Amino acid sequence: MAEKAYTVKLGDVSRLLGKIAKEKYDVIVPTTQDGDVLYLPFKDGMGVVMDHGNPLTPPKEFFLPQTDELVKYKKEGKGFKAEVAKSSLDCKRVLFGIRPCDVHALMCIDLPFKDTYDDSYYLQKRANTLILAMTCNEPGDNCFCASMGCGPDLDDNYDLLFTNIGDMLYVKVGTDEGKNLIDTAPEFFDEADKKDAKARSAKIKEVENKFKRKLDTKKLGRLKDKFDDPTWQEMADRCIKCGGCNYICPSCYCFNVVDRTYGDDGVRERSWDGCMLEGFTRMAGGANPRQANVERMKQRYYHKLQYFNDRYGRHLCVGCGRCTDVCPVEINMVDYVNKIIGGA
Amino acid sequence: MASEYLPKQAEILSVKKETADTSRFRMKFVDPADREAFEYQPGQFVEISVMGAGEVPISITSSPLIDKGYFELCIRDTGKVTREIHKLGEGDIVGIRGPYGNSFDIKSMQGKEVLFVVGGLGLAPLRPVINGVVASRDEYKGVKILYGARTPGDMLFNEDLDEWSKIDGVEVLTTVDRADDSWKGNVGVVPKLFEKTEIEPKKTVAVICGPGIMIKFVMKDLLGMGFKEKDIWLTMERHMKCGIGKCGHCNIGTKYVCIDGPVFTFDQIKDLPDPY
Amino acid sequence: MEKVITTCPYCGSGCSYFLCVEDGKVIGVAPNRVHPISKGRLCVKGWNAHEFVHHPGRLTKPLIRKGGNLVEASWDEALDMVANRLKGIKEKSGSDSIGVLSSAKCTNEENFVMMKFARAVIGTNNVDHCARLCHASTVAGLARAFGSGAMTNSIDELEHADVILVTGSNTIEQHPLIAVRILKAVRDHGAKLILVDPRSIQLSKFAVIHAKHKPGTDVAWINGVMNVIINEGLADEEFIKTRTEGFEEMKKLVMDYTPEKVEEITTIPADTIREIARTYARASAASIVYSMGITQHTTGTDNVLSCANLAMITGNVGKPSTGVNPLRGQNNVQGACDLGALPVVYSGYQSVADENVRKKFSEAWGAEMPSAPGLTVVEMVNAAADGKLKGLYIMGENPMLSDPDLSHVKEGLEKLEFLVVQDIFLTETAELADVVLPAESYAEKTGTFTNTERRVQLVNKAVEAPGEARPDWDIVSDVARRMGYDMKYNSAEDIMTEINKLTPSYTGITYQRIRENWGLAWPCPTLDHPGTPYLHKDKFTRGLGSFHAVPFKPPAEETDDEYPFILSTGRMLEHFHTGTMTRRSDTLDREVPKGFIEMNPKDADAIGVRNNWPVRVTTRRGSVVTTARVTDGIPEKMLFMPFHFREAAANMLTNPALDPIAKIPEFKVCAATVEGVQ
């Protein structure tokens, strides 16, 4: 859309978000706490970090929380009463600073969560959250979003898109809701001129050349003939089965469901689960189709880079590099996959 | 907010013990509107829950043609949730979601002989399929039911097996892994029953359900006999949580067993990484 | 959403992460990339360390036994009862008829308060905790050899060792975030890993040498390795001369342990012994890593002394990336020892036998300090069974699963006149108590844990406690006050101030400093001291390092025709200790829902058992039914069983025979037999 573009001074961002938060929105921002960058609800006076590497814990925690209540129940006599837990988001929320890769990750999760049945808990949070995305200026050591077509720029699926072009943010408008947001605080926005637009393009170009890692995506098709490649075993031998690569992945969406009863009242809740864990596929009696760690390792990689694409037409990996960051034994996704597919 | 995860209440009408660890639960929805809305096909399953213990997928073993006003589940006590279900009896309320999953397209089998190869609890999901086929027996070339259980005491649905065997053109063969004194029939694994009957692979559709290891051997034999891959139907079992294609537990390759299955023809799954 | 930084309550690695809090509940865990140990990474236990916090089984009210049943009571009623009963026993039978078990799960502050309670309020040195069961021999052995019973070097240094000798530690499963340093050293820095372990474990795949010795023969193989080092001129003469004493005597003994003789004892081929000796001795920085495979023997102290010998003979102490590194099992087992929850020392290992020390504590605490050494964990159980110990106050420990020979433990606990158990769940031990007091979990309180590399780190309150649960230190000081002793603290930090005053090695460790530095490693004697990442730099803590001549002694119980298998017990990745927390974590309990016993396929064949089939395991103490896990990772005639599972409690079977010095039981070797069951 040939929308107008704007700029915001870096120094104004905190006040801008403060004003938005005073309107009807909850605002979530990247901020520093205990030395690391995290997404947290914005509070007055909170430092919003703008030139940061991506937070390790991905924003999926606000759409598919690590633990989320599904159903509340009460045991009564021979039966029970049950109702939908109020874990859904009924107010509007603004997520500021989300990176292009993580926006793509939400687009990934949208697909299964709309497939055949709607996952209303997730979809409601999606619908009620405005995406104020921010393009990346500093790819992390393990980032490869550019290889996956998921960064460093973002084409759509945002309400507003910011780019840090020095002492100001360049703002692209993606939706009417995004434009409305600007209209609630017009005093912070200036109209962008050609020079600003140029600065933005130059910035994106510059970042594109900064990636240290590239996944040879053209050769990913070879994976289907690599099921018996010995590298999988090499990776499995190293893996300490922490599940971290699943938990931390912005596009991993698998969950477990458990009941917790306190007296007569209880809650059925779901929590992040992962295909790297042995119990994920074990069935009653002990039979397990993916008993060996190497089978689980393959499931994760093939699901990410082949199966999901075959079903939904896009890869389930956005190249954020978190699974490598979080892996205690440093199983580097790009290095190993390139090795397997004979990539660069 | 509407939620596909919210279970509906169903009351247990009766419990019939089938074997030492398996019982058949007859139930109906408490709310007439739920009863009305509950339409299912042979091969589909429900998610049944006991609040506090959890939720598990169970095939519907009743038949939409025969069983009106109620439905039936045949459940083996194998773990946390199923153990709790077995503690329940008449009048107790459970949670039900569904029906979920696809079903057997028995119309497509018309004109052919239908060969059921079944092990143990596998008879529960196939029972409505068999009932569906024998209900219009004339549309099919013939029906063969090969059924094996661990011991004679583990045989399910003995009355049904009896009834079916009385129908013209329906052949029922049974076997057990381990016999006892009362058993006069066949002893050995299910594939051994292939020797006891005539099978014309070109004119037959095979429907298989049983433990993974049985399926593996049966598949080998059927393919060896010359069955076409698309003429072999099977149901797959996987660890499940949501039943609606979200939680990822039942994912194999490009498929979710819960929404794309549990019923597959062999050509649909033969390229999956670890089908059984 | 709020994120509260804290320290993991499980193993001694000491990882840190954020607890994610929503509406007053912890809903998850978020790693922190700048923490020096975890670096944004965690093991599966850490990733799920929020799950047990709101478990429905949490204790929320005090319980009192009435008419045989535990029923809810008010704090006043429960605490008055505890105070009165303990006072009564003290008056009637004397202070030493009461014992106190402190906890390696609780904070430093709580351990300090508990040991103060034992000594100043009860007036006994009968205070101990489950360090007795894992690393008592480390504390005893390394104190004798080096003067300080802790890990000599820091975790990160492992990455830069060029030889790492791991023995008696299934490091990947038990200390995952330490193991990853070993894997990194091997893959990225070309380090050589030597593994001496009877079983094939995940580390085996990365080892240049994996020697499988017969369990219980550690002294022999180490003597053999030293024999080769001496004979081949690989010893560090300079180091031996300037930094140590006792070498000649040890040399004399070791000369008998030729590789061939050692092969006979240990089954490790003589050439492998030589290879280990050469690889280890030629390294420029070689690190020994061990854990309970070394300590949990009747010869535990001997084994530890042998490790110290080996490090000293090659000069691998007091330098970066070298040393003798015992990996402590629990989150705060190091701290519980440091803070004096031991029968012979006060905080900072200040000896009870030392009159000046006693005087210092008497003055500080306004009570006469007892001088007789106290009883250890297993001795307390024995004393209870003999009727000599009459009252026992247990804080956050579960001897009914963790101690050897559980039938005997039960007998002892049941004989007590009064048992009070303070915990977060109704444990197997709490079920036997007269009074049960509900405590706060790590997510609900503030305090410090000291990890295995002596790093003191903060635990921060993230949520409110369930029901009426209170912090352990608060409960203990309340009991003290009700017994007429003035013990009052306003916060955990308040207690740390007292620790600073009375404990030289912790003097410089304040909350503010550890908050700013991600912890500090003791010794940290002053407020501007940077902490001590590795010990014994130019001088051993005790002055000269001391060699010990240690002859090989067989385990207390050897196999025979009736009990032809060696049974070893231990831990696994997904579960922790007695499972009080991990078995109440949905994810972890799903991962490994039941106990098992590992056995070799040949042995399984011989008794007609297949993988996953039920088996009965029997020793002279008892018998349990569990599931067979058939694997060729375990040698023939050996069995291995994790002890986390109450339904298949390994400690029904273990031998309570003790190491004579450290009083640690022999969990790693006993004679057993196994059979299939229908």
Ligand SMILES: Cc1cc2nc3c(=O)[nH]c(=O)nc-3n(C[C@H](O)[C@H](O)[C@H](O)COP(=O)(O)OP(=O)(O)OC[C@H]3O[C@@H](n4cnc5c(N)ncnc54)[C@H](O)[C@@H]3O)c2cc1C
């Ligand atoms: C499509 C389908 C149809 C089924 N039909 C029947 C039937 O008609 N009768 C019957 O007795 N059983 C049936 N099962 C198997 C039944 O679901 C399991 O026996 C049951 O889930 C075991 O749960 P548990 O809690 O008792 O056992 P646990 O071992 O305690 O299992 C814990 C959890 O793991 C999951 N899980 C474990 N095993 C299985 C499994 N085999 N399949 C799916 N999820 C599992 C469940 O979420 C379960 O709650 C069916 C399974 C599937 C997938």
Ligand code: SF4
């Ligand atoms: S698989 Fe790894 S790189 Fe890809 S999206 Fe997930 S965490 Fe990021």
Ligand code: SF4
């Ligand atoms: S993060 Fe690494 S160690 Fe953990 S499960 Fe994934 S691959 Fe394995």
Ligand code: SF4
């Ligand atoms: S259990 Fe140990 S390795 Fe695992 S996260 Fe906790 S401290 Fe780290």
Ligand code: FES
């Ligand atoms: S059971 Fe959840 S995706 Fe199939």
